[in-house]
Amino acid sequence: MRVLVIGSGGREHALCRALATDSQVEEVHCAPGNAGIASVATVHPVRATDPADVTALAGRVGADLVVVGPEAPLVAGVADALRAAGVPCFGPSAEAARIEGSKAFAKEIMAAAGVPTARASTCSTPEEATAALDAYGPPYVVKDDGLAAGKGVVVTDDREAALAHAAACERVVIEEYLEGPEVSLFALCDGETAVPLRPAQDFKRAYDGDAGPNTGGMGSYTPLPWAAPSLTDEVMATVVQPTIDELAKRGTPYIGVLYAGLALTAEGPRVIEFNARFGDPETQVVLDRLATPLGGLLHAAATGGVSGLPPLTYRGGAAVAVVLAADNYPASPVTGGVIEGLEAVEAECEDAYVLHAGTALDAEGRVIASGGRVLNVVGTGEDLTAARAAAYDALDRVRLSGAHHRTDIAAAAAESRETDGTL
Numbered sequence: 387m388r389v390l391v392i393g394s395g396g397r398e399h400a401l402c403r404a405l406a407t408d409s410q411v412e413e414v415h416c417a418p419g420n421a422g423i424a425s426v427a428t429v430h431p432v433r434a435t436d437p438a439d440v441t442a443l444a445g446r447v448g449a450d451l452v453v454v455g456p457e458a459p460l461v462a463g464v465a466d467a468l469r470a471a472g473v474p475c476f477g478p479s480a481e482a483a484r485i486e487g488s489k490a491f492a493k494e495i496m497a498a499a500g501v502p503t504a505r506a507s508t509c510s511t512p513e514e515a516t517a518a519l520d521a522y523g524p525p526y527v528v529k530d531d532g533l534a535a536g537k538g539v540v541v542t543d544d545r546e547a548a549l550a551h552a553a554a555c556e557r558v559v560i561e562e563y564l565e566g567p568e569v570s571l572f573a574l575c576d577g578e579t580a581v582p583l584r585p586a587q588d589f590k591r592a593y594d595g596d597a598g599p600n601t602g603g604m605g606s607y608t609p610l611p612w613a614a615p616s617l618t619d620e621v622m623a624t625v626v627q628p629t630i631d632e633l634a635k636r637g638t639p640y641i642g643v644l645y646a647g648l649a650l651t652a653e654g655p656r657v658i659e660f661n662a663r664f665g666d667p668e669t670q671v672v673l674d675r676l677a678t679p680l681g682g683l684l685h686a687a688a689t690g691g692v693s694g695l696p697p698l699t700y701r702g703g704a705a706v707a708v709v710l711a712a713d714n715y716p717a718s719p720v721t722g723g724v725i726e727g728l729e730a731v732e733a734e735c736e737d738a739y740v741l742h743a744g745t746a747l748d749a750e751g752r753v754i755a756s757g758g759r760v761l762n763v764v765g766t767g768e769d770l771t772a773a774r775a776a777a778y779d780a781l782d783r784v785r786l787s788g789a790h791h792r793t794d795i796a797a798a799a800a801e802s803r804e805t806d807g808t809l
């Protein structure tokens with residue numbers, strides 16, 4: 387089959403890379419893509435949030451499946467337009483994508499479905515925000531109700547900073563802070579049935595030790611040696627299936643990937659947020675370990691065939707992804723810098739590779755930074771320690787003026803596994 391992926395980041399590069407290795411996929415196209423995606427897919431210009439433009443491109447390339455990567459095209463109705471044109475699409479309708487597009491809507495769905503989550507208030511005025519902050523106390527959690535590219539959440543002990551963020555947004559959801567390690571779980575849904583992928587953990591803060599502002603994600607790893615083996619089944623039963631059942635009951639069947647961002651509290655898993663697409667950078671490590679061919683999985687979800695899928699299989703070992711971010715990310719990233727050392731990684735690093743996130747080619751054909759999160763360096767190995775070593779060894783070969791990255795991705799998980807006798 388021919389597959390068209392919509393998007394231009396590291397998540398889309400990971401999707402295209404996995405699809406290109408699937409024997410059932412004869413052509414991979416991506417729009418608009420980036421400098422790295424062009425090595426594994428045919429790239430095309432497109433206005434990703436324009437349903438008509440995406441649908442026309444799908445027709446031109448003869449797509450048998452369209453996979454929508456980012457959230458903005460989904461909220462804009464791209465999946466609706468594709469299905470109306472008879473093109474199978476992996477991605478929810480605009481109405482179902484409100485599970486990410488509106489934090490208030492997500493809370494409404496969770497309340498109706500009995501999904502465990504934090505207590506919350508939706509606030510549109512300074513008075514409402516003040517009352518909610520007083521009710522829930524610090525640490526204060528203030529979420530922009532709309533899409534914010536992973537950077538609309540402020541978690542702080544500073545009450546004035548929390549009020550300032552609320553004032554800067556048209557509407558916010560203020561909620562109680564959930565104490566516990568965070569986990570990302572993806573479920574492939576066909577409107578009625580869902581199948582989970584392997585859990586992962588990502589790192590939202592910009593700097594080591596979870597310091598600095600929230601970002602779109604600075605790194606990730608899988609598997610999670612500290613998580614209970616029963617976690618995935620519990621989350622599917624208490625979170626994912628009730629959510630897609632509630633959406634189906636409302637006449638908005640959920641087709642695509644439902645991303646559950648979870649806190650593992652003392653009372654059990656609680657939903658921090660839902661996303662209507664694959665998480666970035668967790669996708670990069672989850673797909674690296676997935677052995678089941680990706681194309682068939684996504685096509686089954688797009689066409690109502692999840693219940694007929696055989697059990698998913700994974701490669702052994704671990705994967706760690708480290709994000710290289712541009713100077714001054716996440717505030718006002720410096721773009722245009724030339725990236726060097728990519729050829730050295732490809733030639734010298736057997737257990738690591740680079741996925742492009744925010745890159746482009748300049749007039750001289752050089753790879754340059756074009757976004758805040760520039761590259762994802764993925765390392766693999768027999769365990770997290772080996773995967774970390776591979777990722778950071780490869781990253782040492784890459785040069786971009788002013789760039790920064792975290793040095794502690796998966797460090798605690800690797801250390802805990804080495805010292806608790808489970809290796």
